[in-house]
Amino acid sequence: MNKKLIVTAMGLVLAGGMGLANADVKLYGQLDVSIDSTDVDGGDDDVNMGSNRSAIGVKGSEDLGDGMSAFFKVEWQVDIDDSEQGPGTNEDDTVGRNNSEWKGRDMYVGLKSKGFGKIAFGSMSTAYKSPASKLDPFYRTRNQARNIGLQSSLHKGRGEEGQGRATNTIRYDSPTFAGGAKVFGTYTLDNNKNDANDDDPYSLGASYKAGNIYAFASYLTTQTGGDDDATQFGLKYTFGDVAVWGMYEIDGGLISGDQDANIFDVGASYTIGNNLVSFDYAEGDESDDGVSMDDYTTWRLGGYHKFSNRTRVYATYAQQDFDNTGEIDIFSLGLRHNF
Helix, strand or coil, X not given: CCHHHHHHHHHHHHHHHHHHHCCCEXXXXXXXXXXXXXXXXXXXXXXXXXXXXXXXXXXXXXXXXXXXXEEEEEEEEXXXXXXXXXXXXXXXXXXXXXXXXXXXXXXXXXXXXXXXXXXXXXXXXXXXXXXXXXXXXXXXXXXXXXXXXXXXXXXXXXXCCCCCEEEEEEEEECCCECXXXXXXXXXXXXXXXXXXXXXXXXXXXXXXXECCEEEEEEXXXXXXXXXXXXXXXXXXXXXXXXXXXXXXXXXXXXCCCCCCCCEEEEEEXXXXXXXXXXXXXXXXXXXXXXXXEEEEEEEEEEEEEECCCCEEEEEEEEEEEECCCEEEEEEEEXXXXXX
């Protein structure tokens, strides 16, 4: 175990101890491991284990009086199976990287008040990523929507150029108004004004949640000039044990580089006691590092059982069919525990 990991672990233990004495500080985490079977047309079949953005963190707040408070969150991702995973399975999509090294997720400090809302400084989700994650019942699993083409690549990654988790960023979230509406946005400061990307990306979003309806719209641009933005709209409606949703992403060049990678996604779920089953379908263009690839369709069938509010088992099957290169089939069986 390297020195950095030892220091980090000691800090988390101390923070957990603080939480016992101070209710405003909390140690929390999510551990998720799955066995994944992958079948790629023209490639090698594989059965392997994956740690799906397992993470541990510390968060808290302090009452400053007059309706104002300070808050913070520091979260690290760690792959508890100690594997080297391929593209699409990690937050930064690194190929052949030993994921036992801890890496930062959301890390920020901020201020909030009832009348003003909240403002945070650090690394956090963009206004493009955060609202869409609420449509995915298998978020942060191997077959989550953003891994299999149900959502674009703008919903993952970490960095300063439009990735889902924006670094060096300021985020504002408004209070709820008009019975369930909110507005929010991020502004990223370019950390290196001497590189080729001398720009300050920003994102803007609005959502509405009331009764059975959840709706959102958001926009993201890197301000590099030319084909540098994307827009999305989403809607979810719940009636009884049934939920239906849909999302449409309009590519202004930021998804693919050529304004052709529009994606639409529809899905539905049914809850039976502690069990949920769901189905999603999408069509679009796949993109990788700004290079447009072939058109595709994708679908996912999944279900989970909750043993408790903190522990569940799940199974998903996803098939992504590319016009030019064939199919990718992935079956995933997983276990998750939150604390």
